[in-house]
Amino acid sequence: MIALLSLYADLAVGLVMLFLLMSLLVSGLNEAFVRLLSIRSKFLWAYLRDTMDGSDEQGKSWLPAKVRDVFAALPFQRDPRPEFSDQPAPSDAAPAPTAAEEAPAPMTERLYERVQEIDHPRTGRTSIANIPPERFAVAVVEMAAAEPEGVEGLLGKLQELKSPLHGHLKGVWEGAQRDMDRFRQGVEIWFDAEMQRLSMLYKRYVKWVVAVLGLLITLIFSLDGVEFAKSVLRDNGYRAAVAAAASGGPEVVEQLKVKCTQPGESSDLAGCITETLSSPALIQALGNAVVSVSVPAEGDPSVQWNGGAWWDRLTTWTHWPGFLLTYVALLFGAPFWWDILRRITGFKRS
Template sequence: MFSNLAIDVALGLIFIYLLYSLLASIIQEMAARLFNARARVLTKALRRLLEDDDRSGDLGAFGRFTFFNWFYELGWSVVYFFAPFQHSPFLKKFYQSPSIRYLGENSASARPAYISPQIFSQTMVHLLRGTLEENQSETAAIRHSLTYNTLQLAPDTIAHLRNLFEDAHYDVDRFRANMETWFNETMTRASGWYRRQTQVWLLILGLGIAAVFNVDSIAIARILMKDKNVREQMVRLAASREPSYAAVTDTLTRKNIFHRDSSYFRQDTSVSMMLKDTALIGVYAILRQDAGDAKNVLGISRDCVTDTTGGKKELRCGFTHPYQKNGWMVLAGWCITALAISLGAPFWFDLLGRVVKFRNLPPQQSAANNGV
């Protein structure tokens, strides 16, 4: 076995980051389900696809700056949260189509979190052709709708649909295939939007968790470097929890809570891939217990003590560890923890596995691997 101070300290920190990253991911997933976040991102993608949703021009010269655009988009996100079809008449009609409306789970989650490319193209064809008149072909009906823009589509959207129809040489099946390709390209971008949104929430949750649980990276690193007994206990705790965390991480990845690629909106997560909320709560309880064990090993906590200085009894609450006397250093330690949590549990789990594997190598083999 190969072991030294730096590796053991790194192993302890990685275990802490993995533990609280898993905890943050579970909380974020619960919040995402509560607010139907996936369905909202899908609606945003369809709005961009079908309604030319680009309002950066409203800012004038300020629209060139990312800073102003970010706040502007944030404002519209609040508007769309309460009124998802604001200024989007065709999008509302799209969601009211039977093929889309009945994909929602229930009245509280009326909009689906996933639409297949085939359902998208089928719904678009149904809307474009409308009710066929006697002896009218489907191709003629779609061509008439696109030529005269009977659905009042946005300029860029109708122009693109006309191009797709012409590229298909007015063949409906090829037109559907072209629309499915268009849809898939947009869903790839939507997956990136959701991942970035998740990372922002993990950063916010990470800071909250660091403050609530007092996960001070700077103090933890100092404790692990100075106290051999604590360091050994943390290493044993990390080694004992790695197999169970492997099962949890694998399950959450398969259930699509963790995203290792950009294929989220191409998988049917509405039924077979959904993890029940009771299971999430069970995993949360296990992680809370592990967090308590790690906290006890490290000895970092807040407490209230009675101060009798000056002959008066005063109850003072605050940090009890000598490495947490400087409030600014504690805040910096929390911020480091939040940034680490935002990297996600899969990153820390993979890193933990590599460090544990390296640590368990015989000294001669580890030296050979390093070219010594």
């Protein structure tokens, strides 16, 4: 009974480890993709431009509504972020431009002026991808202080610009009964709720990228979850045979010799056992990729093109149930499988 439970535990840990490693790979590729294209930062500033300045000159929303546009138009065609500035935010509220002066900067530009001290030292566009609600509320208060009439003047300018932010701030101002401190707290609460809603929308879009990356990883590595489970069970059986041989079982020794004298395998019993045990099921599963890496007992690792065998696996329909199992498992994500691994192994956070 104990041996059976140990067998099931090994099988569970092996499957969870496989799914965890592949999920981490998917997450890493997704994060690299997002950082390389600055999608998270562009997503935030597209929302801010829609909320503070409205649509662009063509009447289009800065924040795309379709998944395809989020990962096509937003990264490559339209950059809603303000230009990066290495100057700190002014210590005093700058006076609002008069009618005789040039047109005032967009509201997002004025907001960036108040929060740019949290920006990273880069050239080109800003890399700010998150604005704390407290900092946003203070920036709005500072923008209001730049107006001769305070918050009323800021609301009037927003209304003149037909900014969607006018309705939100007017409601907060009226609810605060024109008290500046309560107004700041109200803006903070409103912006925090908006960021939570925006985060949920962003995660909904990112799930599609994760789904595509999970499918590519499954097919590139040709990960058959069912085949991997069988390999784990075979590994356990082989280890049991080696343990029995070490205890002096002559029948088991003969069985191991038969295995090690098969064509293409070493006739050295000790070498054969070492070679087999050094290539567990996880290593064998990852070795089915279109490009595999082999680590010989002597010499340097080598990279091999495995295109023929990889294509044969993909075109064999009996592998597809295992591919489907692996793909669905990767959709759960690395945090899910890490939590499962901790529960199985009893590992606790320090």
